[in-house]
Amino acid sequence: xxxxxxxxxxxxxxxxxxxxxxxxxxxxxxxxxxxxxxxxxxxxxxxxxxxxxxxxxxxxxxxxxxxxxxxxxxxxxxxxxxxxxxxxxxxxxxxxxxxxxxxxxxxxxxxxxxxxxxxxxxxxxxxxxxxxxxxxxxxxxxxxxxxxxxxxxxxxxxxxxxxxxxxxxxxxxxxxxxxxxxxxxxxxxxxxxxxxxxxxxxxxxxxxxxxxxxxxxxxxxxxxxxxxxxxxxx
Amino acid sequence: xxxxxxxxxxxxxxxxxxxxxxxxxxxxxxxxxxxxxxxxxxxxxxxxxxxxxxxxxxxxxxxxxxxxxxxxxxxxxxxxxxxxxxxxxxxxxxxxxxxxxxxxxxxxxxxxxxxxxxxxxxxxxxxxxxxxxxxxxxxxxxxxxxxxxxxxxxxxxxxxxxxxxxxxxxxxxxxxxxxxxxxxxxxxxxxxxxxxxxxxxxxxxxxxxxxxxxxxxxxxxxxxxxxxxxxxxxxxxxxxxxxxxxxxxxxxxxxxxxxxxxxxxxxxxxxxxxxxxxx
Numbered sequence: 001x002x003x004x005x006x007x008x009x010x011x012x013x014x015x016x017x018x019x020x021x022x023x024x025x026x027x028x029x030x031x032x033x034x035x036x037x038x039x040x041x042x043x044x045x046x047x048x049x050x051x052x053x054x055x056x057x058x059x060x061x062x063x064x065x066x067x068x069x070x071x072x073x074x075x076x077x078x079x080x081x082x083x084x085x086x087x088x089x090x091x092x093x094x095x096x097x098x099x100x101x102x103x104x105x106x107x108x109x110x111x112x113x114x115x116x117x118x119x120x121x122x123x124x125x126x127x128x129x130x131x132x133x134x135x136x137x138x139x140x141x142x143x144x145x146x147x148x149x150x151x152x153x154x155x156x157x158x159x160x161x162x163x164x165x166x167x168x169x170x171x172x173x174x175x176x177x178x179x180x181x182x183x184x185x186x187x188x189x190x191x192x193x194x195x196x197x198x199x200x201x202x203x204x205x206x207x208x209x210x211x212x213x214x215x216x217x218x219x220x221x222x223x224x225x226x227x228x229x230x231x232x233x234x
Numbered sequence: 235x236x237x238x239x240x241x242x243x244x245x246x247x248x249x250x251x252x253x254x255x256x257x258x259x260x261x262x263x264x265x266x267x268x269x270x271x272x273x274x275x276x277x278x279x280x281x282x283x284x285x286x287x288x289x290x291x292x293x294x295x296x297x298x299x300x301x302x303x304x305x306x307x308x309x310x311x312x313x314x315x316x317x318x319x320x321x322x323x324x325x326x327x328x329x330x331x332x333x334x335x336x337x338x339x340x341x342x343x344x345x346x347x348x349x350x351x352x353x354x355x356x357x358x359x360x361x362x363x364x365x366x367x368x369x370x371x372x373x374x375x376x377x378x379x380x381x382x383x384x385x386x387x388x389x390x391x392x393x394x395x396x397x398x399x400x401x402x403x404x405x406x407x408x409x410x411x412x413x414x415x416x417x418x419x420x421x422x423x424x425x426x427x428x429x430x431x432x433x434x435x436x437x438x439x440x441x442x443x444x445x446x447x448x449x450x451x452x453x454x455x456x457x458x459x460x461x462x463x464x465x466x467x468x469x470x471x472x473x474x475x476x477x478x479x480x481x482x483x484x485x486x487x488x489x490x491x492x493x494x495x496x497x498x499x500x501x502x503x504x505x506x507x508x509x510x511x512x513x
Contacts, residue, residue, distance in 0.1 A: 086312045086313075086314050087312055087313030087314050087471055088311075088312040088314075089312075092312075097314050098268060098297070180299070181297045181298060182282075194277075196418070196419070197273070197416050197417075198277050198418050199425075199441040199443030199444070200442045201442070201443055
């Protein structure tokens with residue numbers, strides 16, 4: 001129990017002091033994960049909607065694979081991205097390994113299936129409601145996708161937040177492709193892993209509490225913005 | 235329709251906003267080198283003490299990837315680091331012999347210790363012979379936490395089992411437990427299971443979760459732990475920053491670096507002993 005108390009006090013102290021190292025790490029975590037979710041949403045939203053609306057051979061298999069890919073093991077994704085970006089790998093000349101960019105790529109790969117799969121389900125449900133209407137106004141496939149994505153935007157927020165939750169919380173992939181370099185690629189989760197391995201359990205747990213608080217704050221902000229928008233647009 | 239158009243206009247603004255938040259400050263123009271090193275040099279706090287002095291003198295930032303020695307060597311082999319700073323001399327010499335490294339320089343040393351529960355079920359406290367101590371752990375089947383990760387410490391541990399003429403692999407999963415993780419994680423596991431473990435002294439002294447573990451065996455000459463530094467060969471990997479990398483090595487094995495290593499203390503005790511200066 002003493003550990004939990006110390007952890008809580010450590011967390012509060014770090015936040016009150018605005019510890020510069022902590023601020024840097026929090027800021028980097030947020031930037032990487034938000035950017036990864038942004039790119040993943042740009043790909044995942046239209047991809048999910050397209051799979052929901054278009055009929056093509058192998059579609060059912062694709063849906064099963066997509067749903068399964070929501071559980072992609074971060075360590076495996078990290079390893080694959082590592083091998084691709086390593087100097088000895090096919091994309092090595094870019095020199096991206098052990099940079100924040102590599103971490104964004106890895107998290108993006110983890111988040112795309114989550115956003116795409118949840119979008120697919122949401123749009124499928126919406127489509128059942130809207131099908132007749134879309135048909136009556138002679139809406140083509142592409143227009144249908146954009147219309148349904150727009151009308152489902154408040155429900156799709158959940159898909160995006162689920163993706164963000166995955167990105168901000170995972171450690172396996174970013175540790176491998178980022179290398180946990182101080183002041184360069186050290187984020188919340190890799191710091192927690194490092195402090196745990198140093199045996200500084202209270203500090204690690206304190207950082208964990210801050211990470212959870214951060215995730216709650218992001219979710220609360222998104223929900224608040226969405227609620228305001230909903231009121232404005234009716 | 236007009237409604238949709240208005241919404242479409244807000245999208246790029248939103249994107250631009252997020253890009254500004256997330257994309258700023260990643261310009262990679264700083265002068266830096268990448269060093270693949272071991273968890274012991276970082277977890278002990280040594281590098282945090284020594285590297286800023288080098289950066290202050292030269293303006294070259296040092297980015298450290300802390301891994302097990304085996305993994306660090308693989309990263310350097312792939313050309314993903316400019317300099318290698320590890321602690322398993324035979325592997326280091328092999329790395330140079332294979333043409334991946336230019337030259338090995340001795341940097342510093344300390345030693346390994348055997349730690350374990352204070353109740354000492356194997357009765358090895360203050361034994362001078364580390365191999366005999368391991369033999370007694372095996373005889374009594376007392377729990378032993380091994381790194382099991384191809385690190386320098388793991389290789390040292392295996393060589394000590396060999397010296398004791400015991401093959402612990404057969405007991406893996408019973409009293410011999412391979413954690414497959416770093417020194418700190420293995421000490422956490424040992425602390426949780428009340429098991430014995432081999433650790434480098436620096437990580438052990440700095441470790442914050444000792445629980446019931448205490449130091450039992452030290453001072454056997456075979457527990458010597460030498461660190462070497464090697465520049466990755468630009469003939470294998472042309473993008474290697476040879477000039478700045480060599481500058482770092484020259485500094486580290488020269489007077490300023492060696493003094494910085496000697497000056498580093500953990501709880502008042504020297505943690506690493508420089509190789510190149512005579513005290």
